[in-house]
Amino acid sequence: MRILLTSIVAMFCLLQCSDSKYKDGQSLYENNCSHCHMNDGAGLGDAIPALTRENLSLRKAQIPCIIKQGIKGKMMVMPPHPNLNEVEISNIVHYIFDQMADTTIQWSIADIKASLDGCED
Amino acid sequence: MKFVFTTLVLAILVLNSCNPSNKKSSLPVLGNKDIINGDTIFSTIRDFEFVDQDSQRVNNSTFQDKIYIADFFFTHCPTICPKVKKQMLRIQDHFKGNEELKMISHTVDPKRDTVGRLKSYAESVGINTDMWMLVTGEKDSLYSIADDYFSVAVENPDAPGGFDHSGRLILVDKKRRVRSFCDGTDPIKVDAFIEDVELLLQL
Numbered sequence: 001m002r003i004l005l006t007s008i009v010a011m012f013c014l015l016q017c018s019d020s021k022y023k024d025g026q027s028l029y030e031n032n033c034s035h036c037h038m039n040d041g042a043g044l045g046d047a048i049p050a051l052t053r054e055n056l057s058l059r060k061a062q063i064p065c066i067i068k069q070g071i072k073g074k075m076m077v078m079p080p081h082p083n084l085n086e087v088e089i090s091n092i093v094h095y096i097f098d099q100m101a102d103t104t105i106q107w108s109i110a111d112i113k114a115s116l117d118g119c120e121d
Numbered sequence: 122m123k124f125v126f127t128t129l130v131l132a133i134l135v136l137n138s139c140n141p142s143n144k145k146s147s148l149p150v151l152g153n154k155d156i157i158n159g160d161t162i163f164s165t166i167r168d169f170e171f172v173d174q175d176s177q178r179v180n181n182s183t184f185q186d187k188i189y190i191a192d193f194f195f196t197h198c199p200t201i202c203p204k205v206k207k208q209m210l211r212i213q214d215h216f217k218g219n220e221e222l223k224m225i226s227h228t229v230d231p232k233r234d235t236v237g238r239l240k241s242y243a244e245s246v247g248i249n250t251d252m253w254m255l256v257t258g259e260k261d262s263l264y265s266i267a268d269d270y271f272s273v274a275v276e277n278p279d280a281p282g283g284f285d286h287s288g289r290l291i292l293v294d295k296k297r298r299v300r301s302f303c304d305g306t307d308p309i310k311v312d313a314f315i316e317d318v319e320l321l322l323q324l
Contacts, residue, residue: 035201035204038203045247046244046246074245075196076196077197079199
């Protein structure tokens with residue numbers, strides 16, 4: 001009985017440990033993306049786009065390339081992230097779709113890698 | 122009788138310690154000071170002249186009878202500036218319509234942050250330029266006045282974006298003296314800073 005109770009409490013605690021089920025993605029996002037796109041994805045007016053469901057859906061297929069290569073906006077330039085590999089980019093993409101667009105995407109690492117291989121220069 | 126007395130004492134102690142507003146009632150003057158002939162002379166923000174996003178001259182008399190918040194940034198900044206600007210937007214909204222408070226953001230990249238660029242940036246970010254000015258000017262003047270604001274502004278090719286600067290927000294009173302500052306990237310620190318601004322408005 002005691003073991004059962006302890007296990008239940010432990011499991012409950014572990015489940016509370018992360019805001020999102022994509023914990024690695026969250027941490028990568030916070031270290032690489034949040035200083036511009038903000039922790040909640042709200043961006044900065046028209047200068048830095050918000051990561052809303054609408055905005056993310058509009059460019060869904062390009063997002064891995066955008067993360068890897070950066071993109072020139074009207075006001076500011078999003079820098080490239082050459083240090084991130086396909087696993088890390090996959091984690092970030094899953095996190096932002098889940099956390100900010102409330103969408104579960106079904107991309108595998110292979111899908112992300114294929115997408116990255118096809119990035120235009 | 123003893124019971125009643127003890128309860129009363131405890132009640133008084135509890136009520137006194139439950140004071141939810143441990144708010145300050147004064148703001149110290151920050152910075153260097155000299156004592157000359159028995160008078161304390163605090164260091165003040167030096168004379169300055171810059172140009173804002175509408176090509177209007179901005180100098181000390183722009184802030185006559187006003188308190189203001191100052192910071193340093195550049196529009197191409199890939200690190201701390203967006204978060205600081207976000208918090209400054211929060212301050213802008215909080216004090217909307219208050220004629221006694223102004224805000225001034227100095228660029229540390231006058232080469233690229235022209236008046237036109239500052240204007241576009243202000244519009245793009247949602248800055249109310251009646252209240253909050255983005256200024257440019259002579260590089261030496263911009264960099265040297267940063268010292269008065271306890272801020273850092275230097276060109277550094279190794280830094281992200283090419284410039285090192287602090288994300289501090291500095292509060293200046295009507296006598297050009299610094300009264301508070303905070304880390305502008307941290308919403309909790311900015312909450313406390315907003316309280317200092319409210320206090321200074323009343324002092």
